[in-house]
Amino acid sequence: MQLSELFARHPKAALAFSGGTDSALLLQAGVQAGAQIQPYFVSSPFQPAFERQDAQQLAARAGVTLRVIELDPLADPQVRENGPRRCYYCKRAIFTALRRQASADGYDLLLDGTNASDDAADRPGMQALAELGVRSPLRECGITKLEVRRLSRELGLFTWQKPSYACLATRIPTGRQIDPADLARVEGAENCLAGQGYRDFRVRLRADDACLLQVTEEQWGRAAAERETLRALLRPYFAQVWLDTAARRAEPME
Known part of the structure; x- marks a missing residue:
């Protein structure tokens, strides 16, 4: 049909x-x-x-x-x-x-x-x-x-x-109670990264004041080189920023 x-x-x-x-x-x-x-x-x-x-x-x-x-x-x-x-x-x-x-x-x-x-x-x-x-x-x-x-x-x-976008709740580990403040922190951090030109990434909560940054293979080298810059950029939201060593699988666009 x-x-x-x-x-x-x-x-x-x-x-x-x-x-x-x-x-x-x-x-x-x-x-x-x-x-x-x-x-x-x-x-x-x-x-x-x-x-x-x-x-x-x-x-x-x-x-x-x-x-x-x-x-x-x-x-x-x-x-x-x-x-x-x-x-x-x-x-x-x-x-x-x-x-x-x-x-x-x-x-x-x-x-x-x-x-x-x-x-x-x-x-x-x-x-x-x-x-x-x-x-x-x-x-x-x-x-x-x-x-x-x-x-x-x-x-x-x-x-x-436009990359597929799962809701902000998916950034919180299963079993951890969802706090609106955590959702706001994740959104703020992701907005900062988007403002730097990153796309198709995730900022995932990993501890009370730490997050895991997941980027695609195409962007991983840049993120690794800018690690200290990213930590400073996201410091208003998370004291610790970890870069996932496993690249995020990029979604095909065509």
């Missing part, structure tokens, strides 16, 4: 819109197919500010109004405690809020940007989507991540080369 065919069958839908590559393509494809697509961005301590900015820019480009839902997943103790199924409980909270708001706005169908490359066995949050009846058009149409990037490039979307 083609996306255009799917939207012809479902011309009115709400979309969980993160501002990432997958949902950006889905929004643009739906609008171009003539469907009435309402994007919703869930603002929480898990989402960095740049994601909201990207979502607003993409919605404006598509000619639609972005609706923002404020939510604190940490209000759920099963999310806050950060056990192995934290993602499931978090997704359940987020998509329950999305479905409630979408229904109030007159949208019975809720979509998300899960693509055909996403492994359900490695994504407990996908169980929550199934339970709540959320549809994933990219996955249903067999569109892989590389195809998402190719189609996005053809449509002129800047997200075609």
Whole structure:
């Protein structure tokens, strides 16, 4: 099935819109197919500010109004405690809020940007989507991540080369209770690195005042050479900055 065919069958839908590559393509494809697509961005301590900015820019480009839902997943103790199924409980909270708001706005169908490359066995949050009846058009149409990037490039979307971005909660070790202050420190440190031109990296909490910096092989030599500079740059957030000796696997862009 083609996306255009799917939207012809479902011309009115709400979309969980993160501002990432997958949902950006889905929004643009739906609008171009003539469907009435309402994007919703869930603002929480898990989402960095740049994601909201990207979502607003993409919605404006598509000619639609972005609706923002404020939510604190940490209000759920099963999310806050950060056990192995934290993602499931978090997704359940987020998509329950999305479905409630979408229904109030007159949208019975809720979509998300899960693509055909996403492994359900490695994504407990996908169980929550199934339970709540959320549809994933990219996955249903067999569109892989590389195809998402190719189609996005053809449509002129800047997200075609935007690195995949997992929520800030993934930077906290499983089993360590999630503290909003830790999320803010990680976001601040990652903003600093992005400002220096680094991309597709992670800053992971490793101790109360230490973090592990993971960069791709292409950037590893630079990071190693700039180790002292990076430590000084991130000192407002972490007293100790460790560089992972194992390079982060770079995601193919094309």
